[in-house]
Amino acid sequence: MITPEVVYLGSAFLREALRQAIELTDSAYAHTNERVKTSLSEGSMRPSDLLAQFKQTGPHTRAHIRAAEVLDNTVELIREMVYTHTMATPTPNLTDSTHYGGLPTPPTTAGCPLSMKTSWEPLEAGTLSTATTTSPCPHVLYTHNENISLDSSLSHLLVEWGQWIDHDLVLTPQTPSTAAFKTGADCSQTCSRDTPCFPIEIPLSDPRTGIQSCMPFFRSAPSCFGSVATPPHRHREQLNAITSFVDASMVYGSTDQSASDLRNLSSPLGLLALNPQHSDQGLGMMPFLPRKQSHLDPCGPRTGRNASGAETPPDQNMTSCFQAGDSRANEHLGMIALHTLFLREHNRLARELKQLNPHWSPDTLYQEARKIMGAIHQVMEDMECLD
Numbered sequence: 001m002i003t004p005e006v007v008y009l010g011s012a013f014l015r016e017a018l019r020q021a022i023e024l025t026d027s028a029y030a031h032t033n034e035r036v037k038t039s040l041s042e043g044s045m046r047p048s049d050l051l052a053q054f055k056q057t058g059p060h061t062r063a064h065i066r067a068a069e070v071l072d073n074t075v076e077l078i079r080e081m082v083y084t085h086t087m088a089t090p091t092p093n094l095t096d097s098t099h100y101g102g103l104p105t106p107p108t109t110a111g112c113p114l115s116m117k118t119s120w121e122p123l124e125a126g127t128l129s130t131a132t133t134t135s136p137c138p139h140v141l142y143t144h145n146e147n148i149s150l151d152s153s154l155s156h157l158l159v160e161w162g163q164w165i166d167h168d169l170v171l172t173p174q175t176p177s178t179a180a181f182k183t184g185a186d187c188s189q190t191c192s193r194d195t196p197c198f199p200i201e202i203p204l205s206d207p208r209t210g211i212q213s214c215m216p217f218f219r220s221a222p223s224c225f226g227s228v229a230t231p232p233h234r235h236r237e238q239l240n241a242i243t244s245f246v247d248a249s250m251v252y253g254s255t256d257q258s259a260s261d262l263r264n265l266s267s268p269l270g271l272l273a274l275n276p277q278h279s280d281q282g283l284g285m286m287p288f289l290p291r292k293q294s295h296l297d298p299c300g301p302r303t304g305r306n307a308s309g310a311e312t313p314p315d316q317n318m319t320s321c322f323q324a325g326d327s328r329a330n331e332h333l334g335m336i337a338l339h340t341l342f343l344r345e346h347n348r349l350a351r352e353l354k355q356l357n358p359h360w361s362p363d364t365l366y367q368e369a370r371k372i373m374g375a376i377h378q379v380m381e382d383m384e385c386l387d
């Protein structure tokens, strides 16, 4: 084990790799940030950028992702130095042993936390080991439409429920960079596998060959734990940015801040906040997400800029996005419907509880209704759905 007091032969190289990795990581993030801003203000946003908006994570998770990517890039650079023998010529000031003494372990130097605590905090509780993937079931792959019959007892809600529970359990964050760290290549254009670009090759036998030779694909963000530098795992792992429990976190949020943002804190009934502008025949709707600068808000209605840079009026067909406990609430109408349904259910439960327990504080009403909601989800998932 390396201790901070000892100077090791490789310390200077480790420092150099780390310095380069920080530079590569931060400049890739800044570059993507600028590109997305420009696409937003020009109204030319890519579907993958919109997907990234749906998978927003909090500052704690973002800090972890940056540390993990710095670590990953450091290890990659060291590997490259070893293979190309560039380790023979470190920058002179990096050999200054008083300043660049022995390093602590690479993960901590990259900014990774020392250990993963177990708690309700999403990041700490939620890192999942990914199960080994197997090939998709051949029966599913090769079944013709004629062999599929409509189910007489199950509706499309079964499918929606699957996604609903998925959004309660897991959100695997993607890296903030859409360009290769090392080469700067745009992941949606390149066919070369430079992290985080992981394009899928289209085989020559595919009738689409000739149009494009690969499909764009991005790797999920790495986790500090289970990385190449932290034995015994030595393989890349992903993060879960939300609570991994069946606890209706998609309704209430996975952090204290988001839970508080979603509440109607001025109500004596422990209610969740509703949309102040819109309702459906007296039934509440989700609030809208707070607007960013209008020309940078992917949810619209937003102003654009024409070729000469002048602001164009907002597109009237666009609407705002809803605010919910999970950032994927706006993915499609089915999700919006389920979010609306359970938002109303929380408020219905809180009102009923108030009738039964008039002495309860708003916070007790909120917490008790929330507990019942979590329990409803566990019962429905375990006994109705999985069973």
Ligand code: HEM
Pocket (backbone or CB within 6 Å): 051, 055, 159, 160, 161, 162, 163, 166, 170, 171, 172, 173, 174, 331, 332
């Ligand atoms: C119209 C329906 C659906 C849409 C538009 C949709 C869309 C998406 C998108 C955009 C992603 C993220 C992909 C990425 O990060 O690259 C995703 C992930 C996922 N979807 Fe769906 N999905 C739908 C239905 C479903 C259903 C029905 C299920 C389950 C029964 C499901 C389960 C999942 C899971 C488990 C993930 C990975 C979540 C994570 O680890 O972050 N989805 N989906």
